[in-house]
Amino acid sequence: MAELTPLQIVRNMARNITSRRPSGSGLGAMGEINSLGQSVGGKDPRLDNFSASLDPYQLDLGGEISEDLTGYRIPIASDLGNAINAYLYGVEMNKYRDEIREELDARLESEGIEKGSSEYQKEILNRMPDVGNPEAMVEFGVGAAMGVPVAKGSFGVLKALYDRIPKDTPESIKLETGSVEGLP
Amino acid sequence: MARAAVKKVAQAEIRAAKSFLERRGLDSDDISPKKFAKAAKELDKGFQETLQILARELSAGDT
Numbered sequence: 001m002a003e004l005t006p007l008q009i010v011r012n013m014a015r016n017i018t019s020r021r022p023s024g025s026g027l028g029a030m031g032e033i034n035s036l037g038q039s040v041g042g043k044d045p046r047l048d049n050f051s052a053s054l055d056p057y058q059l060d061l062g063g064e065i066s067e068d069l070t071g072y073r074i075p076i077a078s079d080l081g082n083a084i085n086a087y088l089y090g091v092e093m094n095k096y097r098d099e100i101r102e103e104l105d106a107r108l109e110s111e112g113i114e115k116g117s118s119e120y121q122k123e124i125l126n127r128m129p130d131v132g133n134p135e136a137m138v139e140f141g142v143g144a145a146m147g148v149p150v151a152k153g154s155f156g157v158l159k160a161l162y163d164r165i166p167k168d169t170p171e172s173i174k175l176e177t178g179s180v181e182g183l184p
Numbered sequence: 185m186a187r188a189a190v191k192k193v194a195q196a197e198i199r200a201a202k203s204f205l206e207r208r209g210l211d212s213d214d215i216s217p218k219k220f221a222k223a224a225k226e227l228d229k230g231f232q233e234t235l236q237i238l239a240r241e242l243s244a245g246d247t
Contacts, residue, residue, distance in 0.1 A: 006226070007237070070235050072236070072243040077215070078213075080210070080215055091226050
């Protein structure tokens with residue numbers, strides 16, 4: 001299970017932002033034109049012409065500010081805000097992961113599974129949700145960072161999240177179906 | 185009477201973050217002062233260094 005630090009999540013978010021930027025927006029990437037002057041890969045050369053007609057100041061206001069402030073050029077100022085959201089999201093997710101792990105440990109212990117055993121490792125892999133993998137961050141993108149208020153909350157919210165994880169134990173099936181009939 | 189929950193970020197810290205961002209031309213619409221103050225607290229860094237760390241991470245994503 002890949003565990004990401006909050007700053008790694010910010011970096012993943014940055015990759016996601018970069019990949020979503022239109023190629024001809026004047027924000028770094030240039031459109032590719034073949035020898036016949038045609039656009040390659042569906043890129044519209046008019047976008048490049050459009051960006052060339054803008055004043056450099058209009059193109060890169062955020063970059064000017066951020067470079068003066070930080071030494072790094074971030075063309076869109078709100079990306080810094082999104083980075084903060086992603087960072088806080090990562091912090092919250094790490095806390096959740098730790099708390100879910102504790103809850104899971106307690107349940108495994110109550111089922112008689114010894115911590116550190118091979119069965120324990122197998123059960124952890126099966127039952128532990130992958131709350132912060134890179135694919136999930138790409139899928140969630142910046143929107144996931146905005147989801148922090150949902151994640152923010154009491155242990156009750158955490159438990160609700162845990163309870164949504166599919167589980168095959170007789171207890172969970174009994175809870176859902178009211179019966180353990182047919183179980184091995 | 186029940187005690188109020190301890191706030192993670194004090195109002196004074198939010199005000200300081202807002203002032204810091206505004207002095208540097210960064211709009212509250214782009215960066216939430218409250219979240220910025222919270223990030224600084226989590227990182228255990230000053231505002232300037234927090235901004236640098238986040239900008240560095242964003243730049244790393246561009247390479």
